Amino acid sequence: MSKRVLTTESGAPVADNQNSATAGVGGPILLQDQHLLEKLARFNRERIPERVVHARGSGAYGHFEVTDDVSAYTSANFLSEVGKKTELFLRFSTVADSLGGADAVRDPRGFAVKFYTEEGNYDLVGNNTPVFFIKDPIKFPDFIHSQKRDPFTGKQEADNVWDFWAHSPEATHQVTWLMGDRGIPASYRHMNGYGSHTYQWTNAQGEAFFVKYHFKTNQGIRSLSADQAAEIVGKDGNSHQTDLLQSIERGVYPSWTLYVQVMPAAEAADYRFNPFDLTKVWPHSDYPLQRVGRLVLDRNPDNVFAEVEQAAFSPNNFVPGIGPSPDKMLQGRLFAYADAHRYRLGVNHTLLPVNAPKATVANNYGRDGFMAANAQGRDAKNYEPNSFGGPVETGLPLSAPLAIHGYTGTHEAPAHTKDDDFFQAGELYRLMSEEEKQRLVANIAGGLSQVSRDDIIEKNIAHFAAADADYGKRVEEAVRALRD
Numbered sequence: 001m002s003k004r005v006l007t008t009e010s011g012a013p014v015a016d017n018q019n020s021a022t023a024g025v026g027g028p029i030l031l032q033d034q035h036l037l038e039k040l041a042r043f044n045r046e047r048i049p050e051r052v053v054h055a056r057g058s059g060a061y062g063h064f065e066v067t068d069d070v071s072a073y074t075s076a077n078f079l080s081e082v083g084k085k086t087e088l089f090l091r092f093s094t095v096a097d098s099l100g101g102a103d104a105v106r107d108p109r110g111f112a113v114k115f116y117t118e119e120g121n122y123d124l125v126g127n128n129t130p131v132f133f134i135k136d137p138i139k140f141p142d143f144i145h146s147q148k149r150d151p152f153t154g155k156q157e158a159d160n161v162w163d164f165w166a167h168s169p170e171a172t173h174q175v176t177w178l179m180g181d182r183g184i185p186a187s188y189r190h191m192n193g194y195g196s197h198t199y200q201w202t203n204a205q206g207e208a209f210f211v212k213y214h215f216k217t218n219q220g221i222r223s224l225s226a227d228q229a230a231e232i233v234g235k236d237g238n239s240h241q242t243d244l245l246q247s248i249e250r251g252v253y254p255s256w257t258l259y260v261q262v263m264p265a266a267e268a269a270d271y272r273f274n275p276f277d278l279t280k281v282w283p284h285s286d287y288p289l290q291r292v293g294r295l296v297l298d299r300n301p302d303n304v305f306a307e308v309e310q311a312a313f314s315p316n317n318f319v320p321g322i323g324p325s326p327d328k329m330l331q332g333r334l335f336a337y338a339d340a341h342r343y344r345l346g347v348n349h350t351l352l353p354v355n356a357p358k359a360t361v362a363n364n365y366g367r368d369g370f371m372a373a374n375a376q377g378r379d380a381k382n383y384e385p386n387s388f389g390g391p392v393e394t395g396l397p398l399s400a401p402l403a404i405h406g407y408t409g410t411h412e413a414p415a416h417t418k419d420d421d422f423f424q425a426g427e428l429y430r431l432m433s434e435e436e437k438q439r440l441v442a443n444i445a446g447g448l449s450q451v452s453r454d455d456i457i458e459k460n461i462a463h464f465a466a467a468d469a470d471y472g473k474r475v476e477e478a479v480r481a482l483r484d
């Protein structure tokens with residue numbers, strides 16, 4: 001077999017890839033060595049800004065197949081009939097650490113799905129937790145600052161982590177979840193995914209429903225104790241990546257069953273919990289799980305940078321029949337992601353193969369910008385309206401309109417009858433077995449006992465006590481035992 005010739009980026013043959021050109025043997029390097037200059041310059045530009053959160057992740061392709069008829073609730077075409085299959089890409093991630101961080105850590109996991117539907121890409125950008133730490137997006141940058149590396153010490157600080165939570169009683173539910181058994185998944189395959197927010201579905205008759213998505217793992221939930229995780233991190237920082245890659249390579253395809261909870265829109269106003277508060281779940285006894293379909297991952301990406309690092313998910317990529325709810329956190333996210341992509345990847349990130357629609361084509365009047373890699377419409381007019389047969393609007397809203405009343409201003413989220421920051425955290429605690437409670441308390445005390453200030457510790461203990469008196473008492477005793 002004849003060998004292929006090594007070339008420069010412009011395709012010219014390279015004469016020597018081992019020795020740079022010098023002025024005489026042993027002399028300084030010549031500026032005319034184009035191959036050397038190009039090689040070093042290109043190398044300097046291999047990295048792009050990492051995601052500000054969820055920097056570390058793993059991705060795979062697969063498909064979603066509808067198993068149950070949900071057309072009474074949504075007109076979304078990809079969910080329209082039993083047996084319908086849609087290609088997808090899923091990226092899992094940890095949240096707080098940087099790109100080089102370890103996988104087996106106590107942290108929520110991202111669960112971001114891009115469905116390549118015939119009506120455009122639908123991105124469902126969720127986590128492995130049904131709730132979140134905060135309920136207003138204005139707190140998100142402060143929250144993340146407190147959980148990531150401190151700008152002075154350059155490392156994660158227990159003081160910052162727990163100080164933020166001391167000032168955020170609404171985090172008590174999610175902190176209880178995170179410090180519990182599911183806080184360190186054994187792998188990405190062995191955890192559930194949740195849309196977490198409430199979304200709106202609209203059916204063909206224009207009726208609105210509020211829904212919550214639950215992807216239940218068919219591999220079974222498996223988690224790690226703090227000690228098991230520390231041992232794994234010491235041996236293989238990439239344990240989740242290794243597991244996902246090898247599982248798919250072996251043909252053992254992980255799958256999840258999608259269920260939704262469905263609330264008729266008219267019930268939202270009087271529900272006992274604010275259905276748009278991301279720190280709350282809807283108990284299944286109120287809104288049972290209804291099966292929708294099966295998600296399977298069966299293909300590894302060919303290139304991690306091109307397809308995983310450059311994957312861009314945005315919660316505002318909806319398709320007809322699915323839309324946002326008034327959840328303030330979700331509303332903030334509708335802005336944040338595409339903005340992050342324009343910074344991290346550039347204005348043409350939607351042209352990259354992993355992000356471009358696959359089952360339809362994008363037809364619009366956006367043109368040019370950095371890295372415009374294709375013809376973008378060739379001789380089609382780049383303004384609208386036009387007389388030359390260019391794409392036109394449908395006039396059909398994607399989702400049903402929502403009634404709004406009241407005054408503009410900075411408002412706290414409206415409280416419903418059962419709303420407070422602690423009730424559901426207490427319910428979660430009381431659901432746990434005695435052994436689970438012991439592990440939960442030990443995990444919390446392990447972190448909280450490292451905090452330097454008594455007032456921060458006391459405020460956190462008060463939150464656990466407000467959730468359940470026994471919970472607070474045990475955390476207090478465990479922290480005292482570790483600090484004495």
Ligand code: HEM
Nearest residue numbers: 051054091110111112126127132137140196332333336340
């Ligand atoms: C107001 C609150 C939030 C803001 C402002 C926010 C912002 C961001 C930003 C800027 C990124 C990086 C995007 C990129 O560079 O590609 C990101 C990633 C991500 N966020 Fe959020 N986030 C918020 C809350 C949440 C919540 C509640 C969830 C889950 C329910 C979530 C799940 C994710 C996931 C899974 C990723 C990684 C997506 C990927 O794999 O590329 N975020 N977030």
